[in-house]
Structure formats: C-alpha cells, structure tokens
Amino acid sequence: MVVAPLLRLPLTGVRCVGRSYRPQFSAVKRDICPQSLQLNIDRAKSFSTSLSKWQVQDLDRTRNIGIIAHIDAGKTTTTERMLFYSGFTRRIGDVDEGSTVTDFLPAERARGITIQSAAITFHWPPGDGAESQPAIQDSSAPRSANSHTINLIDTPGHADFTFEVMRSLRILDGAVCILDGVAGVEAQTEQVWNQASTYNIPRVIYVNKLDRDGAAFGRTVREVSSRLAVYPAVCHIPWFEGGDGSFVGVADAVNLQGLRWKEGEDGRSVKMSSLEQLDAEEPALSEELRRARIALVELLSEEDDMIVEKFFECDEDHLAVSPMDIVDSLRRCVLDPTSRIVPLFAGASFKNMGVQPLLDAVVNLLPSPPEAPDPEVSIGGVKGGLRRLLSGDLIVKQSEEASQSSKGKKKKKGSHSVDPKDAISKLESCALAFKVVNDAKRGVLVYVRVYSGSLDRNSLLFNTNLHLSERAPRLLKMYANDAVEVDSIPAGHIGVVVGLKHARTGDTLVSYAGNKPTPPEPLTSLQLRPIDVPPPVFFTSVEPHSLSEEKRIHESLQLLLREDPSLHVTVDEESGQTLLSGMGELHLEIARDRLINDMKAKASMGRIEIGYRESSTGASGSVTKIFEKDVAGRRGKAGCTAMIEPFSGETSSDVTEDTILTRLIDGNNIVIRAPGLQVERVRDDEETSPFLPPGMDLETLRTALQNGALAALARGPQFTFPMHNTQVTLTINPTEHLFGSDTTTSALSAAARQATSAALRDLVAGPGTVMMEPLMNVIISVDEASLGSVVHDISSSRGGHILSLDEDVPVSATDASGSGSISEDPLPPIDPKRVYAPADPFESPSVDLDMPMSTSHQRTITAKVPLKEMVGYLKHLRSLTAGRGTFVMSVDRFENMSAQRQKAVLSELRGGF
Numbered sequence: 001m002v003v004a005p006l007l008r009l010p011l012t013g014v015r016c017v018g019r020s021y022r023p024q025f026s027a028v029k030r031d032i033c034p035q036s037l038q039l040n041i042d043r044a045k046s047f048s049t050s051l052s053k054w055q056v057q058d059l060d061r062t063r064n065i066g067i068i069a070h071i072d073a074g075k076t077t078t079t080e081r082m083l084f085y086s087g088f089t090r091r092i093g094d095v096d097e098g099s100t101v102t103d104f105l106p107a108e109r110a111r112g113i114t115i116q117s118a119a120i121t122f123h124w125p126p127g128d129g130a131e132s133q134p135a136i137q138d139s140s141a142p143r144s145a146n147s148h149t150i151n152l153i154d155t156p157g158h159a160d161f162t163f164e165v166m167r168s169l170r171i172l173d174g175a176v177c178i179l180d181g182v183a184g185v186e187a188q189t190e191q192v193w194n195q196a197s198t199y200n201i202p203r204v205i206y207v208n209k210l211d212r213d214g215a216a217f218g219r220t221v222r223e224v225s226s227r228l229a230v231y232p233a234v235c236h237i238p239w240f241e242g243g244d245g246s247f248v249g250v251a252d253a254v255n256l257q258g259l260r261w262k263e264g265e266d267g268r269s270v271k272m273s274s275l276e277q278l279d280a281e282e283p284a285l286s287e288e289l290r291r292a293r294i295a296l297v298e299l300l301s302e303e304d305d306m307i308v309e310k311f312f313e314c315d316e317d318h319l320a321v322s323p324m325d326i327v328d329s330l331r332r333c334v335l336d337p338t339s340r341i342v343p344l345f346a347g348a349s350f351k352n353m354g355v356q357p358l359l360d361a362v363v364n365l366l367p368s369p370p371e372a373p374d375p376e377v378s379i380g381g382v383k384g385g386l387r388r389l390l391s392g393d394l395i396v397k398q399s400e401e402a403s404q405s406s407k408g409k410k411k412k413k414g415s416h417s418v419d420p421k422d423a424i425s426k427l428e429s430c431a432l433a434f435k436v437v438n439d440a441k442r443g444v445l446v447y448v449r450v451y452s453g454s455l456d457r458n459s460l461l462f463n464t465n466l467h468l469s470e471r472a473p474r475l476l477k478m479y480a481n482d483a484v485e486v487d488s489i490p491a492g493h494i495g496v497v498v499g500l501k502h503a504r505t506g507d508t509l510v511s512y513a514g515n516k517p518t519p520p521e522p523l524t525s526l527q528l529r530p531i532d533v534p535p536p537v538f539f540t541s542v543e544p545h546s547l548s549e550e551k552r553i554h555e556s557l558q559l560l561l562r563e564d565p566s567l568h569v570t571v572d573e574e575s576g577q578t579l580l581s582g583m584g585e586l587h588l589e590i591a592r593d594r595l596i597n598d599m600k601a602k603a604s605m606g607r608i609e610i611g612y613r614e615s616s617t618g619a620s621g622s623v624t625k626i627f628e629k630d631v632a633g634r635r636g637k638a639g640c641t642a643m644i645e646p647f648s649g650e651t652s653s654d655v656t657e658d659t660i661l662t663r664l665i666d667g668n669n670i671v672i673r674a675p676g677l678q679v680e681r682v683r684d685d686e687e688t689s690p691f692l693p694p695g696m697d698l699e700t701l702r703t704a705l706q707n708g709a710l711a712a713l714a715r716g717p718q719f720t721f722p723m724h725n726t727q728v729t730l731t732i733n734p735t736e737h738l739f740g741s742d743t744t745t746s747a748l749s750a751a752a753r754q755a756t757s758a759a760l761r762d763l764v765a766g767p768g769t770v771m772m773e774p775l776m777n778v779i780i781s782v783d784e785a786s787l788g789s790v791v792h793d794i795s796s797s798r799g800g801h802i803l804s805l806d807e808d809v810p811v812s813a814t815d816a817s818g819s820g821s822i823s824e825d826p827l828p829p830i831d832p833k834r835v836y837a838p839a840d841p842f843e844s845p846s847v848d849l850d851m852p853m854s855t856s857h858q859r860t861i862t863a864k865v866p867l868k869e870m871v872g873y874l875k876h877l878r879s880l881t882a883g884r885g886t887f888v889m890s891v892d893r894f895e896n897m898s899a900q901r902q903k904a905v906l907s908e909l910r911g912g913f
C-alpha cells in the first residue's frame with residue numbers, strides 16, 4: 001500500500017530527538033525547549049492575577065476535566081506527570097514516597113490514596129493557557145497547537161467515596177478514564193464509568209501500566225467493549241521492543257508514527273519514527289499500526305459521515321486520510337451523546353511514557369464548557385436543562401405546573417404572582433459549591449463551578465439548599481494548594497470562594513439583581529444537578545476528652561459535615577453521646593483522621609459499627625404532650641399531638657387541606673397538621689397566622705416541630721437504633737397547643753419531641769418495633785474457575801440472594817452505583833466483529849477485524865447481601881479467587897430482619913455468641 005504524505009499533528013510540549021520533528025503548523029512556532037517547561041508555581045501564579053484576563057479568557061480554550069478510574073489504576077501518578085510536563089512542577093511527585101501535589105491531605109499522603117477531590121489548574125501545551133492567545137485559531141492546526149487552560153478535578157477511586165465521586169463528576173465537562181493494563185476493566189471501573197454516563201460526560205480512555213509484567217492491552221481493549229459497552233477507537237497501540245520485549249512507547253494510529261521514550265529518563269524527550277522508519281526497525285509493529293489505522297477509519301466511518309467523505313476523497317486509502325480529519329472525526333464522536341465510540345490511548349505513567357499525547361487528546365477531543373452537555377437543573381419541582389432555564393422556558397413550565405396544582409385551593413390573602421420571566425432576568429449568576437475544604441492557612445475554601453453569569457467578589461449569594469444569603473468576600477483561582485486572588489469567576493470556570501460561613505459541598509449558590517434579602521420566586525428553589533445523599537450505614541461514637549473540649553469538637557464536626565455531607569452527626573438524647581455515621585469503614589476512618597490528626601480534636605472514637613435501624617410494625621395511639629418549663633430563664637409553654645405508623649413510601653398520600661408540612665428526612669416521613677390555623681401569605685416568602693405567637697412566622701413553627709420529631713426519632717423505643725421507614729404525624733391545635741408569647745420555638749420543639757417519644761413508647765406496648773439492617777447491592781468479578789465457590793459462599797454462608805451470573809455484563813445492565821438515578825435500558829451488546837484489538841505478546845493469533853474475539857472468561861455475580869456479612873469480605877474473596885476477585889457494593893435499602901437474625905445480631909452486639 002502506498003503511504004500518502006501525511007499532515008502530521010504535533011505532539012505538543014515535548015522535546016523530540018532522533019528524527020527531528022517539525023510541526024507543519026505556523027501556530028506552533030514557539031519555544032518548546034525544555035527550559036521553557038521549567039515553569040514553576042510562582043510563574044504560573046503571575047498568569048492570571050487580574051480580573052480582566054479571566055473575563056476575556058476564551059472559554060473555547062478551557063477544559064474542565066476529571067480523571068476517573070479504579071483504585072490504584074494510576075490517577076495520581078498520571079496527574080503528577082501532567083503537572084510536570086505542563087511545567088507546573090519542577091520535579092515529578094511520587095505516590096509511593098508521599099510527595100504528590102494533588103494528594104495533599106496528610107491522611108492521603110500516608111495511605112497513598114486519593115480522598116479529596118483537589119481542583120488544580122495548569123496549561124497545556126505549556127504557555128499562558130487560554131489567556132494571551134490569538135482569538136482566532138488556524139483551523140488547519142489541531143487545538144493542541146495553542147495553549148489551553150485545564151482545570152483538573154482529581155476524583156477519588158475508593159467505593160466508600162461514591163458520593164464524592166458523583167459530586168465531582170457532575171461539574172466535569174469531560175473525563176479521562178484510566179485503566180490498569182494488567183487488571184483490565186475492573187468492577188469499580190464499571191461503577192465510575194456508569195456514574196459518568198449518568199451525566200453524559202464525554203470521555204477518552206487511557207490504558208496505563210503497560211510496562212508491568214502481565215500487561216494485556218488487547219484483552220483490556222476487548223473488555224472495554226464487552227464490559228463498558230462502548231466501541232474503543234484504538235488511537236495508540238503499545239510498542240514492545242522487538243514484539244515481546246519491554247514496553248518502550250506507543251505507535252500512534254492517528255499520525256502513523258512511533259513515539260519512543262527512553263527508560264529511566266523523565267519522559268520529556270521522545271523519539272518519533274515515521275511509518276517508513278518503523279518498517280525498517282520494527283516491521284511487526286508497523287504492520288500492526290497499519291491495521292490499527294484501517295480499523296480506526298472503519299470504525300469512525302460507521303458513525304461519522306464526514307470521515308466517509310474524506311475516505312472517498314483519498315481514493316479509499318485508509319492510510320491517506322489526514323490526521324486532522326481523523327482527530328476532527330474523533331471529536332465529533334466524543335461530543336455526540338448518541339455515539340458509542342470512545343478514543344483509547346496507551347502508556348505507562350510511572351515510566352513517564354504516554355502522558356503528553358494523552359494531554360493532547362484532552363485538548364483536541366474533550367469539550368470546552370460551551371460544548372459540554374447542558375447541566376440538569378431543577379426549579380420548583382420541574383427538571384430540565386440550564387439553557388432552557390436561562391431562555392425562560394423551564395420557569396414558564398414550572399409556573400404553569402404550580403398554578404395547576406394550586407387550582408381549587410383558596411387563594412391566600414395578600415398573595416400575588418410574579419412574572420416567571422421577570423424572575424429569570426434577575427438571575428445574575430448561578431454556581432455549584434462542589435467541594436468545601438478546611439485549609440489550615442486560608443480557612444474554609446468553597447470550590448465552585450460557575451454555570452451562568454459571573455460570580456463577583458462581594459456579591460450576595462443566596463444558598464438555595466440552606467435558604468440563606470451570605471457575601472463572597474474573596475475569590476481565588478487555585479493551583480493545588482496554592483492560589484491567586486481574582487475579582488470574579490466567570491461562567492464555565494472553577495474557582496474558590498473564601499469567607500463563606502454556611503455553604504456546604506453540593507449547595508447551589510445564586511446571585512441576583514436588586515437589594516432584596518432573597519431572590520424572587522421560584523429562583524429560591526433552583527438546584528444545579530441535584531444528587532441524593534445515600535443513607536449512612538456505619539457509625540462510631542465521638543467522646544470528648546473533657547467537657548471543655550465539647551464545644552470545639554462540635555465545631556470541628558460541623559466543619560467536617562460542611563466538607564462532606566455524606567457524614568452525619570447525631571447526639572443521643574438520653575446518653576448524650578455524639579455519634580458520627582458514614583458510608584463505609586474507610587470513610588469513617590478517614591473522618592476520624594481528619595478530626596483527630598488534622599483538626600487536632602481532643603476526643604476518642606469508639607469502634608466502627610454497623611448502623612442498624614428500628615421501624616414500627618403498626619400504628620401507635622395519638623399522644624398529646626404539653627411542655628411547660630422555664631428555658632434559659634424564659635417561660636416556655638407549647639403542646640403537640642403525635643401519632644406513629646409505618647411509612648407507606650408515598651409522601652403525598654396523607655396531604656389534606658390542613659397539612660402544613662410533609663417532608664421525607666433520613667427515611668422517615670414527617671407530616672404536620674394544623675387544623676384551623678388560617679394561614680395567610682404576607683409576602684412571597686412569608687406566611688403567618690393570627691394564632692401564631694407574636695414575631696413567629698409559619699416556617700419557624702414548622703422547623704421547630706420538625707426538629708423536635710427528628711430528635712425523638714433518633715432513638716428507637718425498643719432497640720435504641722434510629723427509626724426508619726416511619727411516619728410521624730404531628731397535630732397542632734391552635735386553641736389548645738399555642739399559648740401566645742409563652743410559646744417559644746424551643747417550647748414547640750420540646751413538645752414535639754416529648755409527644756413523638758411518647759408515641760414511640762406506645763408502640764412497644766402495642767404493635768412493637770422491628771430491627772432493620774442495611775442490604776447491599778453487590779457486584780463481584782471473578783474468573784470462571786472461582787465462580788462456584790464464590791457463589792456458594794455468598795448464598796450459603798452470607799445469607800445473600802444471587803440475582804444474576806453473567807459473562808462480561810456491561811455495567812449499564814447492573815447498577816451498583818448507589819446514585820439511585822439510573823433507569824435507562826441497558827445498551828445493546830457490542831458486535832465483537834467491529835472491535836479491533838492488537839494481539840497481546842503472549843497471544844499467538846492476532847485478533848483481526850473479522851475474527852471472533854476471545855473471551856476473557858470473567859464472570860460477574862450480582863447479589864443482594866446484608867452489610868454485616870460483607871464486612872472484611874475483600875480478604876475472603878481474595879483467598880477464594882487466588883487474589884484476582886474484585887467487588888463493589890452500594891446500599892440498596894434497609895430491610896426488616898427476621899426474628900431469628902435479630903436475636904443473633906443482638907446477642908453479638910451485647911457481647912454474647
């Protein structure tokens with residue numbers, strides 16, 4: 001076959017040796033010598049200190065990306081190389097030595113794993129990023145010819161941090177999925193892949209660790225198709241010296257060239273070889289490279305008509321299609337949410353091989369903020385895209401639905417409607433607080449992604465989750481744990497607000513025109529990409545060393561909760577004990593480290609235990625309590641009636657005319673009724689009643705009663721576990737339960753708590769309560785040989801219920817993500833004939849386009865198993881599977897325990913056997 005002269009894409013930011021590499025684009029005539037890469041943090045800081053620069057910055061040259069992977073696949077190692085090659089750091093940090101930039105919490109450094117999502121900004125190729133670049137780009141040059149600003153969010157890989165992964169994923173415009181070239185696609189890779197799919201995040205794949213013994217690139221590629229249900233567009237194939245020697249580089253199917261790194265160097269120098277040179281030096285590799293190129297063009301042609309045209313223009317010569325045309329085609333596929341093609345690259349980050357081409361791929365293939373999928377918002381119970389919201393459509397729909405649902409209801413006195421489009425025109429900016437970090441030097445940092453408008457210094461931010469406003473006194477642009485001050489953060493960018501006292505991870509912040517304390521309705525309910533926080537399933541006690549420490553510990557715990565809302569703190573009313581609960585053992589261990597080592601809290605933590613629950617098995621009687629006592633020198637009197645029953649799961653089933661609240665909190669439903677209260681709306685945001693104590697509005701009454709009920713529900717009447725699946729109906733009779741100015745908020749809370757506790761005790765004499773335990777969705781990956789013993793162990797010894805035993809199930813068919821939001825049908829399986837994968841060195845027949853692929857004989861077991869039986873399971877699984885089995889799990893729900901199981905668990909908890 002004749003090789004056409006190729007327009008080669010420059011591999012940016014590298015020093016080339018050997019055949020001298022000459023990019024053919026005028027736009028790349030700049031200094032890429034190694035000295036220019038020795039850019040340090042100080043210089044990086046000076047890039048963007050002024051407001052104007054960030055504002056005029058070309059969003060097209062910005063990438064907000066994340067790295068997703070299985071634990072230990074090499075996220076941190078790859079990130080460190082990215083920072084080094086971009087010139088951000090002078091030396092390569094090492095995970096094993098604990099000297100990385102992104103894992104900057106002491107606990108992370110000590111454990112060598114990533115816990116917090118650190119946001120970090122750098123430029124690729126090295127330069128000034130999107131700033132100071134020509135506005136118009138040469139369309140014949142690849143995007144990587146110009147310096148781009150990359151905001152990288154390092155996501156955690158451990159299953160205990162599912163919520164943290166979801167939280168960081170939702171602000172990404174694109175992601176790099178790193179696979180371990182030895183382990184291939186692992187259970188947790190599937191899990192994070194699935195989570196990224198829920199947000200339609202465009203992705204590229206990077207197969208890492210190809211230097212390790214047992215690395216199997218071809219097998220990994222096939223697993224990508226069978227387990228992730230996408231078509232891998234193989235852009236790189238590994239270069240093993242002489243076919244089966246050590247890993248020395250990659251052969252690039254887009255540019256038809258070899259890229260070779262020298263073992264032991266820092267990876268900045270790369271030797272590039274043309275196809276002709278490869279023909280002479282590595283004939284087997286060049287032959288495989290041609291096949292890879294043919295397969296790539298064929299695959300793209302299946303989904304992209306434009307590449308078909310180019311192919312015909314090149315007289316149907318796959319090798320003659322230009323690299324630029326292939327990159328453009330790959331980009332179209334990556335950005336098309338209906339496409340199943342995912343570009344795939346190869347490397348060994350630890351050996352400093354393959355990272356620069358991956359960075360080029362980030363810039364060339366992943367979307368800029370305006371090209372990213374429209375983020376989901378919800379407003380007044382209506383969901384849709386942000387762009388629809390900003391156009392006014394969504395808010396009109398919301399207002400129509402609101403007026404439909406209020407039809408037939410009496411219009412409240414003094415109420416008036418707001419023009420919905422008017423409300424949206426007042427929206428100045430909206431941002432998502434995606435991470436709260438307590439920084440020892442700078443205080444509490446709230447990382448935000450701005451979605452519309454511009455978040456300005458000193459603007460008043462309304463928190464739509466907490467319903468309060470606070471000013472943003474200082475704004476920062478972050479460089480890992482270094483920062484520069486800015487005056488505003490424009491849409492599409494990631495920055496930090498310093499000085500917020502309340503905002504928590506996951507809160508939506510809006511700024512608006514006008515001087516009112518709250519934005520106009522329905523903007524108060526605007527939520528960006530809302531996510532459900534899964535229930536905590538483990539807990540531990542926190543005991544202050546002295547009474548004087550108590551206050552400081554509670555402040556530290558509050559900060560911990562702002563950082564991580566998947567942690568919960570409760571105080572047991574009777575014992576006074578503080579309990580910290582979370583998603584997993586490691587989750588609580590890390591929280592313990594944070595509290596004791598980082599925040600220097602003087603406290604002891606108890607054993608980490610499973611968080612059981614208690615639930616009513618029938619209805620209690622109605623119990624009324626009148627609280628009358630002086631509280632803090634002030635007289636307090638209030639009454640309340642409570643009734644408990646099992647919760648049906650339908651929050652709306654009991655709503656009547658006199659219902660003033662129904663709220664599902666932590667698996668319990670709180671209903672508050674106030675017959676005869678005569679509610680009046682005085683302003684958009686305030687309701688009152690002639691019966692309410694002076695100065696108290698309806699929202700305050702609701703909150704006081706709700707808090708009282710929640711305090712009582714934290715302790716079940718029979719087993720002292722928190723109540724679950726329980727409905728409390730509180731009734732306030734204005735003439736019997738409210739006593740003018742004597743009725744304070746604390747008196748109302750106390751009355752609600754006493755009435756709820758009494759109703760709970762009433763259950764014990766009546767229908768009784770039952771213990772509940774967390775039931776997990778478990779997905780286990782094992783090889784065929786171990787299948788029988790693992791299945792037997794799960795179903796016989798652990799009381800699990802096997803749901804399916806599948807061969808290479810694409811993850812979309814099974815959901816262990818815990819996100820609770822995946823409902824789409826599984827994608828149809830991939831046609832193996834369309835998957836190209838080069839033969840692995842130990843494999844004799846090369847896997848051809850027309851050959852059926854060999855299966856990896858991996859099996860996936862999907863089961864539901866009580867959490868108690870899964871504690872310490874990894875060790876056991878490893879012993880059953882000769883170290884190869886992996887699993888992921890997430891909470892399915894809490895399930896009532898049988899009398900026999902309840903007895904056994906109780907006796908174990910009490911120390912018996």
Ligand SMILES: Nc1nc2c(ncn2[C@@H]2O[C@H](COP(=O)(O)OP(=O)(O)OP(=O)(O)O)[C@@H](O)[C@H]2O)c(=O)[nH]1
Pocket residue numbers: 069070071072073074075076077078095096112113114115156157158208209210211212347348349350351
């Ligand atoms: N041989 C080899 N080892 C690698 C490579 N990349 C990473 N490693 C090693 O794999 C281990 C895990 O790497 P990390 O970079 O910490 O992985 P991670 O995905 O960030 O892990 P978490 O932060 O725990 O999710 C470390 O011991 C690395 O040195 C590689 O390309 N080759």
